[in-house]
Amino acid sequence: MSYEIQRVYSYKGEKPAALVDRLWPRGVSKKKLAGVERVKDVAPSTELREWFHQDRANRYPEFCKRYYEELQQPDKQAPLDELRKMEHKDGKLTLLTASKDINHCHVPVLVKVLKRES
Numbered sequence: 130m131s132y133e134i135q136r137v138y139s140y141k142g143e144k145p146a147a148l149v150d151r152l153w154p155r156g157v158s159k160k161k162l163a164g165v166e167r168v169k170d171v172a173p174s175t176e177l178r179e180w181f182h183q184d185r186a187n188r189y190p191e192f193c194k195r196y197y198e199e200l201q202q203p204d205k206q207a208p209l210d211e212l213r214k215m216e217h218k219d220g221k222l223t224l225l226t227a228s229k230d231i232n233h234c235h236v237p238v239l240v241k242v243l244k245r246e247s
Contacts, residue, residue, distance in 0.1 A: 130213070130220055132240045137162070137225040146154060146223040147212060150235060151178065154227035165225065166215060171208035173235050185233070193238050200242045212243060 133144070137154045140146060140198060146165045148154075151172035173181070173196050181192040215222050228234035 130215075130222060130243075130245060133221060133223045134231045134240065135223050135225055135227075136231060137227050140223070140225055144217065144221065144223045146225050147215060148225045149212075150226050150228075150240060151175065152227070157227075160205070162225075166211075168208050168211055171200075171205060171239060174196060178235075181227045184190075185230075189233050192235075195241065196235055196238045209243065 135146070137150075138200070140162070142161070144218065145227075148165055148167045148169070149171055151169045154230055156196060172178070173192075177192070177195055181188050182192060195245050201208065212222070224236050224239065226234055230238070231237075
């Protein structure tokens with residue numbers, strides 16, 4: 130399976146997708162995301178997210194390390210398996226996030242874990 134990262138605000142419903150943010154994205158209706166799986170338990174913990182948001186520019190490398198460690202915890206295995214089981218015809222799954230910088234958020238770390246362990 131291959132994974133694509135996309136901002137939820139530009140999602141048009143054309144691809145199989147999963148929302149992987151803990152918080153519901155501001156201004157996005159549930160109707161717009163009808164049919165999209167929400168796997169919020171795979172997102173970083175509230176504590177880690179809040180810590181990271183205090184200084185995003187300088188904390189990203191440490192954030193990635195801490196989030197990777199969170200993803201190794203037993204309580205994260207079921208949501209990770211849920212994402213891995215989302216099989217689609219073309220073998221792709223779009224992971225949606227509200228993050229403004231999709232290259233420096235939790236989703237690239239999540240993709241690495243999903244690819245490594247699938």
